[in-house]
Amino acid sequence: MGKIEWAMWANEQALASGLILLTGGIVGVAGQFRGWQFAAYSVAAGVFVCLLEYPRSKRAKGTSVARTGQFCFTVCVKAFGPLTRNYYVRAFLHAALCVPSGFMLATLLGCVCLGIASIIYLAAAIRGEHWEPIVPKTESRKPVPESIKKPPQNPPPRPPPELRRKRVDDLEGSAYDNPVTVTDE
Incomplete structure (x- = not known):
C-alpha cells in the first residue's frame, strides 16, 4: 500500500474548520450572545485559517491539483518561509487559535474541528512532511516536425512507410525495369 500523506487531510480539515x-x-456576533467577544475573535481566526490553508501543498507523488485562484495565496504563504512551511508550527498555531473559540457554544464545533486539524498536522510533521508550493508549469512549445506540416498523400488506411508502394515519380532517375521483357535478337 502507498504511504498516506497526512498533510493533505490536515489541509482539508483545517480549511473546513x-x-x-x-x-x-458570525452567528455569535449577530446574535449578541453572552461572550460575543469570543465570537468576534472566531471570525478573525476563521478568516486567518482560511487564508493560510487555502493554497494546497504539492504532493510527494506530484499529482497535485491546485485550487482555483490559489496562486496569489501561495505567494503570500511562501513569503513567510519556514513559519508557514513547517507543519510543527502549523500544528501549534492551530492548537493555540482554537482555544478561545471553545468558550462559546456557537464556535465550539469550529474549535473541535481545528483541534483535530492540529493533531493531524502534528502527525504529518512527525512523519517528516512539509509544505511545498504548487507552481504553475510553463510549457515550452516544441517545433512542429516536417512530417506533420505536409498533409498525407494516401487516403486511409495507410500502411506503414516500408510497406507502401513507391510511385514512379518518387524513384530518382531510374526507370522501372520489367524483368520479363521480350527482346528482339
Missing part, C-alpha cells in the same frame, strides 16, 4: 469558525463567529 476555518469556515466553521467563521460561520459560528
Whole structure:
C-alpha cells in the first residue's frame, strides 16, 4: 500500500474548520450572545485559517491539483518561509487559535474541528512532511516536425512507410525495369 500523506487531510480539515469558525463567529456576533467577544475573535481566526490553508501543498507523488485562484495565496504563504512551511508550527498555531473559540457554544464545533486539524498536522510533521508550493508549469512549445506540416498523400488506411508502394515519380532517375521483357535478337 502507498504511504498516506497526512498533510493533505490536515489541509482539508483545517480549511473546513476555518469556515466553521467563521460561520459560528458570525452567528455569535449577530446574535449578541453572552461572550460575543469570543465570537468576534472566531471570525478573525476563521478568516486567518482560511487564508493560510487555502493554497494546497504539492504532493510527494506530484499529482497535485491546485485550487482555483490559489496562486496569489501561495505567494503570500511562501513569503513567510519556514513559519508557514513547517507543519510543527502549523500544528501549534492551530492548537493555540482554537482555544478561545471553545468558550462559546456557537464556535465550539469550529474549535473541535481545528483541534483535530492540529493533531493531524502534528502527525504529518512527525512523519517528516512539509509544505511545498504548487507552481504553475510553463510549457515550452516544441517545433512542429516536417512530417506533420505536409498533409498525407494516401487516403486511409495507410500502411506503414516500408510497406507502401513507391510511385514512379518518387524513384530518382531510374526507370522501372520489367524483368520479363521480350527482346528482339
